[in-house]
Amino acid sequence: AVVVVGGDPEATAEVALGIARVQAAHRRVAVADLLGGSPALEALVSSDDPHGIVDSFLFGVSLNRVAHQVPDSGELFIIPSGTSPIDYEDIFGNTRWRRLAAGFREVGALLLVVAPVDAANLVDLVFATDGAVIVGDTVPGDIPVAQTIGWLRPRRSGLTSVAGSAPLAVVEAARVKPRGGHRLLAGAAGLLLTLGVGALALWFAYRPYASERPPRIGAKFSAAPLASKLTPDSAAIAARADSARRDSLARGLTSPPSDSFPLLTATNASDSSAAAAWAVRLEQTNTKSGAILDLRQRFETVPAGTYGFDLRTRFFLLVAGAYSTRSSAESLLVQLRNHRILAPGMGSVTALPFAFMVQADVAVADVPTRLARFAARGQPVYALRQANGGANLYFGAYESAQQAALAVPTVKEAGLTPTLVYRIGRVF
Numbered sequence: 001a002v003v004v005v006g007g008d009p010e011a012t013a014e015v016a017l018g019i020a021r022v023q024a025a026h027r028r029v030a031v032a033d034l035l036g037g038s039p040a041l042e043a044l045v046s047s048d049d050p051h052g053i054v055d056s057f058l059f060g061v062s063l064n065r066v067a068h069q070v071p072d073s074g075e076l077f078i079i080p081s082g083t084s085p086i087d088y089e090d091i092f093g094n095t096r097w098r099r100l101a102a103g104f105r106e107v108g109a110l111l112l113v114v115a116p117v118d119a120a121n122l123v124d125l126v127f128a129t130d131g132a133v134i135v136g137d138t139v140p141g142d143i144p145v146a147q148t149i150g151w152l153r154p155r156r157s158g159l160t161s162v163a164g165s166a167p168l169a170v171v172e173a174a175r176v177k178p179r180g181g182h183r184l185l186a187g188a189a190g191l192l193l194t195l196g197v198g199a200l201a202l203w204f205a206y207r208p209y210a211s212e213r214p215p216r217i218g219a220k221f222s223a224a225p226l227a228s229k230l231t232p233d234s235a236a237i238a239a240r241a242d243s244a245r246r247d248s249l250a251r252g253l254t255s256p257p258s259d260s261f262p263l264l265t266a267t268n269a270s271d272s273s274a275a276a277a278w279a280v281r282l283e284q285t286n287t288k289s290g291a292i293l294d295l296r297q298r299f300e301t302v303p304a305g306t307y308g309f310d311l312r313t314r315f316f317l318l319v320a321g322a323y324s325t326r327s328s329a330e331s332l333l334v335q336l337r338n339h340r341i342l343a344p345g346m347g348s349v350t351a352l353p354f355a356f357m358v359q360a361d362v363a364v365a366d367v368p369t370r371l372a373r374f375a376a377r378g379q380p381v382y383a384l385r386q387a388n389g390g391a392n393l394y395f396g397a398y399e400s401a402q403q404a405a406l407a408v409p410t411v412k413e414a415g416l417t418p419t420l421v422y423r424i425g426r427v428f
Contacts, residue, residue, distance in 0.1 A: 001101035001111040002149060003126050006135030009116065013040040015135045015152055016114045024074035028109040030067055032079040035114050036086055044070045044078050052082030057091050092121035097128035102402060131314075146286060146314050264401040264408075264420040266354065275422040276322035276384060277353035278329035279304070279397055280336065283346075284315040288410065291316040292378040302341065303332070303427040306380035308352060308398045309406040319352060319397050322384055322423055326351075352397035354404050355423040356411050361390040367428070379414045384425030394423050 004019070006012030013035060020029045032053045033041045045068045055061040056079075067077040092115075104111040113129070115122060123142045126132045131149040134140070139151075266272070282299060285291045291307045295318065299305050302320035310317045321332045329349045336342040358381050362370060367383045370393065374381035383391045395411060398404040404420055411418040 001097075001104055001113065001129035003113045003115055003122075003129055003132045004135065005115050005117050005119075005122065005126075005132050005140060007117045007138040008136050009035045009038055010040060012116075012135045013038040013114055015133065016112045017041070019133070020076055020110075020112055021073060023110050024076035026074075028075040028077070028107070029112065030077040030079055030104070030109065031112045031114060033081045033114055034086060034088075034091070034119075035081070035116060037081050038114065041078055041114070042080060044068075044073075045080055046071075050080075050083045052080035054082035054084045054086055054091065056082070057094055057096065058084055088115075088119040089121050092119060092125040095128075097125060101129050144313070264405055264418075266401070266420050266422050267357075268421050268424070271422045271424050272353070274324065274424055275353040276324050276424055276426065277351045277422075278323040278326050279319045279321045279350060279352045280329055280333045281348045281350045282318040282320055282336075282342065284310055284313065284317055286313075286315050288316060289378075291318055292380070294318055295380055296375070299341065302336065304382040304384065304397075306355075306382050306395070306397050308396050309403055314406070319350070322352075322382075322394075322397070322425070322427055324426075350399065352399050353422050354398040354401060354420060355394040355396050356404070356407070356416065357419045357421045358393040358395050358416055360392050361386070361388070362393055364389065364391055367391050367393075377414070379416075383428060384423060385428060386425045391428075392423075392425055394421075397423070 002019075004012055004016040006015070013033075016031050017040060020031050023029045031041060034053060035041075047068050049065070051061050051066045053063075053066065056063055056066055061082075063079065066082070067079050070076040070078060101111060111129075113125065115125065117134075117136070117138045117140055122140055126140075126143050126147050131147045132140070132143055133149050134143075134151045135153070137153050280302075282302070282305075283294070285294065295305050295307065299318060299320060304322045305318070305320045308317045308319060309315070320336070321329050323329045323332070326349060333342070333347050333349055336347060337344055358374075359370070362383070364385070371381060371383060374393075379395065381393050381395050383393050385391050395414070395416060396404070396407050398407065401420060408418045
């Protein structure tokens with residue numbers, strides 16, 4: 001799910017449609033109008049039903065009812081605004097967006113939410129999705145760069161403004177511009193915007209969030225949006241759901257290549273109650289190289305040092321420890337502060353039960369050599385001692401399967417098979 005946001009409603013809607021049309025050729029796409037009745041989007045809806053996305057949030061109207069397929073446009077659906085005025089503060093702050101985004105992601109579909117740049121709580125909506133595409137010169141001041149997927153703006157002279165501001169100099173400059181070349185400039189701006197939409201749509205097709213194969217019909221999921229329209233084949237649904245229960249992403253060797261955001265399932269679900277879930281959150285860094293450097297230097301001596309992902313910021317999250325009780329992780333946190341590895345007041349205890357299995361039942365004598373080999377390659381692999389006297393090697397630590405899905409490309413880049421498990425055992 002992506003938010004397309006801009007100050008010009010017409011241009012913002014056209015950019016969203018440009019992305020949607022390209023993506024709808026190979027997967028299902030829904031464009032939700034939260035501009036408040038965009039003519040460009042409403043023109044594609046032939047139904048007389050006035051209900052829309054706002055009615056779904058306020059009154060529980062089914063998304064299946066308010067999503068209208070566009071004829072001769074592949075798998076493109078339009079979800080109009082609806083019958084009620086849009087209370088952005090209430091709707092954009094709704095926790096349902098996370099479930100909605102996860103539902104679309106699970107079935108391999110794309111949700112594009114079209115919104116104005118100055119809407120209240122816009123940042124909450126962006127954080128609930130995979131990020132924002134900004135259209136035009138006005139930049140939402142509270143959206144971090146890490147959440148910005150792309151920025152499309154026509155080439156022109158002048159200043160870029162931040163949402164909520166309108167510098168007098170910009171207004172005056174706009175009044176005194178000569179009109180002679182207006183059509184030429186407008187045409188050039190339109191061409192640049194069109195090229196930008198095309199490039200962005202191409203990026204969507206190959207970005208880490210996109211499918212690496214034709215879209216899944218998907219596993220049946222009670223929170224998945226547009227269930228009847230996005231999952232038409234019940235036999236395929238049952239087959240894929242059964243496959244997901246049996247295997248994780250890594251074990252689907254007989255299946256087509258998997259999405260970068262699959263519905264991961266831990267292969268050792270029976271071990272969930274014994275998971276070494278508790279860990280210490282050390283710090284965040286916005287680059288993988290920074291995370292690797294800190295693990296090698298500042299946090300070289302911490303037990304079970306590794307990194308995961310923060311769903312809100314998409315930053316790398318450095319963590320240490322793997323314990324079955326919270327009190328054990330709290331003891332580690334105290335030790336790290338006492339030894340000045342963490343500054344006073346820094347760090348926190350968190351539950352991270354999931355990891356990717358690297359190797360199972362490794363002889364304890366071989367563990368140091370193997371960990372050194374992985375460390376030399378910049379891979380955050382750690383060992384946990386098992387009850388049978390051996391050790392399991394794990395990659396990463398994650399609070400949920402959804403969070404672990406963010407790491408699949410990184411795991412594959414490391415040459416590892418991303419088999420999701422509950423991490424079990426005790427630190428060395």
